Amino acid sequence: MIEFGVFGGGSWATALVKILTDNKLIVNWYLRRTEQAEAIQNAGSNPDYLNFVTLNTEYLQCSSQKQFVAQKSTIILFAVPSDGLSDLLIGFDRKWIHNKAVLSAVKGTVGEEHELPSAYISRQLIIPNNLQGILAGPCHAEEIGHRKKTYLTIGAVDPHWQQMLQACFSADYLDVRINADITGIEWAAIYKNVVGLVSGMAKGLRYGDNFIAVLVANALAELREVLRHMGSNAEILSSSYAGDLLVTAYSTHSRNRLFGEMIGRGYSVDKAKDAMNMVAEGYGATRGLYQTTRNFPLKLPILQTAYRVLFKYMPVLTEFKLLEQKLT
Numbered sequence: 001m002i003e004f005g006v007f008g009g010g011s012w013a014t015a016l017v018k019i020l021t022d023n024k025l026i027v028n029w030y031l032r033r034t035e036q037a038e039a040i041q042n043a044g045s046n047p048d049y050l051n052f053v054t055l056n057t058e059y060l061q062c063s064s065q066k067q068f069v070a071q072k073s074t075i076i077l078f079a080v081p082s083d084g085l086s087d088l089l090i091g092f093d094r095k096w097i098h099n100k101a102v103l104s105a106v107k108g109t110v111g112e113e114h115e116l117p118s119a120y121i122s123r124q125l126i127i128p129n130n131l132q133g134i135l136a137g138p139c140h141a142e143e144i145g146h147r148k149k150t151y152l153t154i155g156a157v158d159p160h161w162q163q164m165l166q167a168c169f170s171a172d173y174l175d176v177r178i179n180a181d182i183t184g185i186e187w188a189a190i191y192k193n194v195v196g197l198v199s200g201m202a203k204g205l206r207y208g209d210n211f212i213a214v215l216v217a218n219a220l221a222e223l224r225e226v227l228r229h230m231g232s233n234a235e236i237l238s239s240s241y242a243g244d245l246l247v248t249a250y251s252t253h254s255r256n257r258l259f260g261e262m263i264g265r266g267y268s269v270d271k272a273k274d275a276m277n278m279v280a281e282g283y284g285a286t287r288g289l290y291q292t293t294r295n296f297p298l299k300l301p302i303l304q305t306a307y308r309v310l311f312k313y314m315p316v317l318t319e320f321k322l323l324e325q326k327l328t
C-alpha cells in the first residue's frame with residue numbers, strides 16, 4: 001500500500017499533505033518541531049503555515065522522527081527550502097528508503113556547487129534514475145489550499161511511476177501533467193524565482209504594467225537561452241516552464257515578488273529578509289544561477305540585474321535604468 005513520507009512543515013508541504021490526505025492516501029509527515037507535529041495532529045491544521053487549511057487526520061501521522069517517517073513510507077517527498085536540504089539529510093540513513101521512490105518539491109540550488117535539488121538528494125541518498133522525480137508548478141500553496149484550479153507537473157522518467165504519481169496528486173481542481181525533463185524543469189523553476197524578484201523590484205520602483213510586460217517577455221527569452229545551455233530542448237511556452245514563470249512574476253502570493261518589491265521600495269537586503277516569514281528562494285537562486293552561467297556565452301541582463309542589486313549592493317534604480325537599455 002502507498003504511504004507518503006513528507007519532509008518539511010511549511011506552506012508547500014501543508015498544501016501537498018492536504019492533496020494526499022484528501023485523496024485518502026496515508027501520509028507520515030516529518031516536522032522538525034515536536035510542538036508543531038503535535039499541534040497539527042491534534043487540531044487538523046498547521047498553526048504556522050496555511051492555517052486555514054483543514055487536514056484529514058484520519059490519514060495523517062505527524063512525527064518529528066525522520067527515521068520513523070522514512071521507514072514507514074513507500075514514497076518519500078522532500079518539501080523544504082533548498083538551504084534546509086543538507087541539514088535535513090544529516091543523519092538520514094539511505095537504508096531507510098532503499099528501493100523507494102523519492103520526489104523533490106524543492107525549487108532552488110543547493111550548496112556552493114549550486115546543485116539541483118534532485119541531483120543533490122540522489123547523490124546523497126544514492127537514488128537510481130528510475131526512482132527519482134520532482135513535483136513542480138505552476139502553483140502557489142495558498143490557491144491549492146483554497147481548491148482553486150491548478151496544473152501541477154510531475155517530472156519522472158519511469159512510466160509506471162509517472163502514472164502512479166499522477167493519480168496520487170490529481171483531484172477535481174488539480175490537473176497533473178507529466179514531463180520527463182527533470183533538470184530542465186528544475187532550472188526553469190530556479191530562473192523563474194529570479195524573475196519574480198525582479199518583477200517585484202519593478203513594482204516597488206513604481207514601474208507600470210507596460211514595463212513589466214516587456215520585462216517578462218524578455219525573461220521568457222532569457223529562460224529559453226538558459227535552458228538550451230543546460231541541455232534542455234524544452235518547449236518553454238508550456239505550463240511547466242513559462243506558466244511557472246508567469247505565476248511568480250504576477251501573483252500576489254509570490255514570496256519572491258514580495259521580497260523584490262521591498263528591495264524596489266528601498267529596503268536593504270537584510271531588512272527585506274527579516275520581513276519575510278516564508279522562504280524567498282530567488283535570493284539564493286540568483287547567486288546560484290549567476291555563478292553557474294557566468295561563463296556561458298549568453299546575455300542575461302535580468303539575472304545580472306538581480307545579482308548586482310542583491311549581491312553587489314548596487315542601487316536598484318540605477319540598475320533598472322541600465323536594464324531599460326538592454327530590454328528588447
Ligand SMILES: NC(=O)C1=CN([C@@H]2O[C@H](COP(=O)(O)OP(=O)(O)OC[C@H]3O[C@@H](n4cnc5c(N)ncnc54)[C@H](OP(=O)(O)O)[C@@H]3O)[C@@H](O)[C@H]2O)C=CC1
Nearest residue numbers: 009010011012032080081084087088106107140141278279
Ligand atoms: N509555497 C509554494 O507555493 C511553493 C513552494 N515551493 C517550494 O517548496 C520549498 C518549500 O517552500 P515552502 O513550504 O513554501 O517554505 P516555507 O517558508 O513556507 O516553509 C519552510 C518549511 O521548511 C522547514 N524547514 C526548513 N529547514 C528545515 C530542515 N533543515 N529540516 C526540516 N524542516 C526544515 C521549516 O520549518 P520551521 O517552520 O520549523 O522553520 C518550514 O516548515 C521551496 O523550495 C519552495 O520554492 C514549490 C512550489 C510551490
Ligand SMILES: O=C(CO)COP(=O)(O)O
Nearest residue numbers: 137139248254255256257
Ligand atoms: O516556487 C514557488 C511557487 O511556484 C514559490 O515561489 P513564489 O512564492 O515566489 O512564487
